[in-house]
Amino acid sequence: xxxxxxxxxxxxxxxxxxxxxxxxxxxxxxxxxxxxxxxxxxxxxxxxxxxxxxxxxxxxxxxxxxxxxxxxxxxxxxxxxxxxxxxxxxxxxxxxxxxxxxxxxxxxxxxxxxxxxx
Amino acid sequence: xxxxxxxxxxxxxxxxxxxxxxxxxxxxxxxxxxxxxxxxxxxxxxxxxxxxxxxxxxxxxxxxxxxxxxxxxxxxxxxxxxxxxxxxxxxxxxxxxxxxxxxxxx
Numbered sequence: 294x295x296x297x298x299x300x301x302x303x304x305x306x307x308x309x310x311x312x313x314x315x316x317x318x319x320x321x322x323x324x325x326x327x328x329x330x331x332x333x334x335x336x337x338x339x340x341x342x343x344x345x346x347x348x349x350x351x352x353x354x355x356x357x358x359x360x361x362x363x364x365x366x367x368x369x370x371x372x373x374x375x376x377x378x379x380x381x382x383x384x385x386x387x388x389x390x391x392x393x394x395x396x397x398x399x400x401x402x403x404x405x406x407x408x409x410x411x
Numbered sequence: 412x413x414x415x416x417x418x419x420x421x422x423x424x425x426x427x428x429x430x431x432x433x434x435x436x437x438x439x440x441x442x443x444x445x446x447x448x449x450x451x452x453x454x455x456x457x458x459x460x461x462x463x464x465x466x467x468x469x470x471x472x473x474x475x476x477x478x479x480x481x482x483x484x485x486x487x488x489x490x491x492x493x494x495x496x497x498x499x500x501x502x503x504x505x506x507x508x509x510x511x512x513x514x515x516x517x
Contacts, residue, residue, distance in 0.1 A: 328506075330455075338447075338455065338498055342452035355412060355505065384443035388454055396502025399466065401454035 295319035299389045302405035305379050313374040313405055315389030320400070321400055323347075323367040326392035329374045331385040332404075339385075343392045344372060379409045413421045413437050415420055417509035423517040430486040434499035434511045443503035446475055446484045449511075450495045458497075459484065489514070 301313040315327070328343035342353045342363040351363050362375040377384060386406050390398035414437040423456065424430050442462040447455035457466045459475040462482055472487045486493055494516055499509040 306488065337511045338449075338500070338508040340508070342502075343506075392462075395460070396506060397454075397457065397460050397500060398447075399457045399460075401456070403454055 295363075297389050297391070297400055297402035299387065299402045299405035302387065302407045304410060305344070305410045306411050307379060307381060307409055309379050310375065310377045311379060311407060313376070313387055313407070315372045315374075315402060317370050317372075317389075318389075320391070322370040326394070327365060327372040328390045328398060328402075329363065329372075330388045330391040330398065331383075332388070333382070333385045336385075340373065375380075377408070381409050382402055383407060384409045405408075413440065413504050413507050415499055415509040416498060417497075417512050419512060420485050420510065421513045421515060424489050425517045426489055426491055428489045428517075430493075432446050432484045432497055432499075432513060434477075434484070434509050435483045436480045436482075436501055440501040440503035443501060444475075444477065445500045445502065446473075447498045447500065448493075448495045449498065451472050452500050455498065458467055458476075486514075495505050 296318045299315045299329045326343050329341040344351050344363045348365050360378045365372040386404040389402045391400040416435045418433050423424045446459040449455040458469050463475045474485045496511045496513045498511050
């Protein structure tokens, strides 16, 4: 069974940092790009970043470059998203998703919630 | 950046209705478009990719069409399980999602 499980969300003060984790099982993790997609409360979906199978290439949404870092550990079947300088507008559910070669997402986790508030 | 515009933003329909949702791109994305269904509190689920290819396991009442800048998602006969929000997503450029269309019970 394919599973994608995110963790690491929580309540963080503005300016703080957070590292989100995503562990997958049920498919050959090292053969796929992986993405993070977020959804602010009551809003639509926003792609955040993705990372190549070997971790050698990374892409970020244009508006989000600089504060976000994506990494992966293929030995642990895990992908990570680090967010620095958290802002109110980063409050969202963050989903981890399998990113197929063409660029759409066929497997999603249930998400982890990040709340930025003082 | 490409902009993806969905219409309508909300759609009221009854079980059995034929429903059509439109997604327009600000520039050509060829056929590099996907559709997702999302229910409250749940992750999105892929319905269609490459504008018209049904994802495995998705009921045949869902269909997609379009090329270039205008695309449609059609549900041929709305079922109770289909009341949800639908998003289009382009993957020709920047993985931009449309704003969503909520299909609610009339």
